[in-house]
Amino acid sequence: LKNSALLLGALVSISLLGTTYIVNSNKASYSPSTNKLMIPELIDTKQNRATELVIQEGRHEFFSGVPSETKGVNGDYLGPTIKLYQGKSTQVTFTNDLNEATTIHGHGLHVDGRWDGGPQNVIMPGKSITYSYEIIQQAGTSWYHPHLMGKTAEQVHAGVAGFIIIEDDNSDSLDVPSRYGVDDIPIVVQDRSFVNGVMRNYSVSMEQIMEGLKEETLVVNGQISPYYDVPSGWIRLRLLNGSNARYHSYTLENGDSFWKIATDGGFLESPVEMTSLVMAPGERNEILVNMVNTASNRVLVEFLEDEQSLLSFFKNDHQVALELRVDDSIEPHLTVADVLNVIEDIDRNQVSVERNFVLEMGEVEVEGLVSSHNHHSMFSINGRSMDMNTINHSSKKGQYELWRISGQEMRHPFHMHGTSFLIVSQNGAPPNEADRGWKDTVDVNEGITEVVLKFDVTASKEYPFMYHCHILEHEDAGMMGQFTVE
Ligand code: C2O
Ligand code: CU
Ligand code: CU
Incomplete structure (x- = not known):
């Protein structure tokens, strides 16, 4: 299979200027538009209480002189990095200059459902939405991307995404x-x-x-x-x-x-x-x-x-x-702290609710009898495909929960909105040292992954939080659910 696919795809591995990349090309070779890494513009909100971002169509040159049709934020492809501070509230306005609806979700942010940018927070073409990013969480790296029902994969693929960096007193003073x-x-x-x-x-x-x-x-x-x-x-x-x-x-x-x-x-x-x-x-x-x-x-x-x-x-x-x-002309940073953080230990006894999530996929029917109109129902969590009109469960603010997640057929990155969790175990074993940190996305397989968490913000029926597989094709096809936090 691999060999014939290679022949069909006419994949060529090209070595240029010492860098190797693969292009699917039957003509000439193309050179990268610019070799120097582009650093997204930084919007540091330390001084400002408000900032504005525009989601727009773009033409981005991945290869020199060959524009591709893309989408970006304040630019052609990807978007600025937004720096936010713990204890500070910033108004971020997103304007949709596309000719289709979108949403902008703050992946990793612990903010109220109204400002989460999930599938319910639609921004129609030509319209704007303002979120109040009231930052209560610790320093870390989050990101933003569209979350429109059924369209997340396509809009992220086109280039709509950017970083959100959060700083706090610890990160400010850390070496x-x-x-x-x-x-x-x-x-x-x-x-x-x-x-x-x-x-x-x-x-x-x-x-x-x-x-x-x-x-x-x-x-x-x-x-x-x-x-x-x-x-x-x-x-x-x-x-x-x-x-x-x-x-x-x-x-x-x-x-x-x-x-x-x-x-x-x-x-x-x-x-x-x-x-x-x-x-x-x-x-x-x-x-x-x-x-x-x-x-x-x-x-x-x-x-x-x-x-x-x-x-x-x-x-x-x-x-x-x-x-x-x-480049020796840039002043180096020569030391690094060996203690970075204190991560609380959540005792199993503190957990008052346990929930199970099974990520399911249908079978591909080789006879070709799968009708395209029902394939969406093949992707589900606990037997239910995402339905914008159904709240799948409801959590309580401040309450410790244990979520037990497992997948089917393949590995799935399970993500939840509104908070971060700690991994308790995966396939019966405690996490290794490198995974003993706060997370919002975890790779699950057919074994059980247990995580503990609590929500410090709320989400109403109108603007609930999501949990879903972060393989965006699975998410769009229905491997997602939604919940409120009361
Ligand atoms: Cu990165 Cu619900 O998404
Ligand atoms: Cu998210
Ligand atoms: Cu998946």
């Missing part, structure tokens, strides 16, 4: 690199397909809905294999797996260790040394890379295939995500 765009670098990694240098627009077959859309070219901050000049010393990368469906495995080319310092919702208690890091769609991790004894290093990404994958069309070579080049 970690924190100069945005200097030694604190946001990296969103996605996969896209290109035909003659032009990004393939979103469309999925039934098989791709089952599998999730998996494309072949690695895209980093909207670029192909960029480089970045960094100081010697410690570099902090805020990694976001912004793919619709692909799992990423990160390594350094020279095989060096790196240190994970934060999960989705905040710092770990102390840095954890590792040589490879797997990230599911929607997850964030912050890592520190030591550039003291090296002139350059490359961050590599391998796309992981699910073992039970139905289709594996693409050869999974490592691709170069980013080349870090040391």
Whole structure:
């Protein structure tokens, strides 16, 4: 299957300027539009109480001189980084300049359902919506993206996404690199397909809905294999797996260790040394890379295939995500704290409610008798597909809950809105050190994943919170539910 797919797809691996990337091309080769990593503009809300963002159509050059039709926020593809502060409230206005409806969800934010930007918070074309981001949570890396019912995958794929960075007193005083765009670098990694240098627009077959859309070219901050000049010393990368469906495995080319310092919702208690890091769609991790004894290093990404994958069309070579080049003229950050955070221990006795979630997929009928009008009902949680008019359960603010989640057929990144959780166990085992941090998205398989959590904000029937699979094709197809927090 793999061989014939390779022949059919005419995939060519091209080496250019020392960077390897794959383009689907039957003509000439294309060069990346610019090799230098683009750092999203920073909107620091420290001084401002209000900020405005515009969701718009764009033409973005992934490859030089070859524009692709994209969507972005205040730009052609992706959007600015919004920096928010614990204890502070900021009004963020999103204006929809697209000719279709959208929503903007703050993934990872602990804010009231009215400001969550879920499927109910629709922004019609030409309209604006203002959210009050009252930040009560700790420092961490969150992100924003559309969440329109049935359209999330397509709009995220087009480029609507950006970082939200939260700072607090701890992160302000902590000895970690924190100069945005200097030694604190946001990296969103996605996969896209290109035909003659032009990004393939979103469309999925039934098989791709089952599998999730998996494309072949690695895209980093909207670029192909960029480089970045960094100081010697410690570099902090805020990694976001912004793919619709692909799992990423990160390594350094020279095989060096790196240190994970934060999960989705905040710092770990102390840095954890590792040589490879797997990230599911929607997850964030912050890592520190030591550039003291090296002139350059490359961050590599391998796309992981699910073992039970139905289709594996693409050869999974490592691709170069980013080349870090040391520039000695930039002042280095040479030390790092060894205690980063204190993470509370939630005792099982504190838990007053337990809930079970089983993520389910239907079977593909090989005889081809699956009618397209009913395929959506094949994706569900606890036997129910997402229905905007049904509240699936209701939680209480301040109450500890244990959620027991398991999947079917393949791995699914389970995400919930409105709070962060701690992993208690996965397949019967406690989490390893690197996963003992606050999270809002967790990779689940057929075994049971237990997480504990509590909500500190509310969500009404009108603007409930979601839980769903973050393989966006699964989410759009109905592997989602909604709940209130009273
Ligand atoms: Cu990142 Cu409900 O989403
Ligand atoms: Cu979310
Ligand atoms: Cu899924």
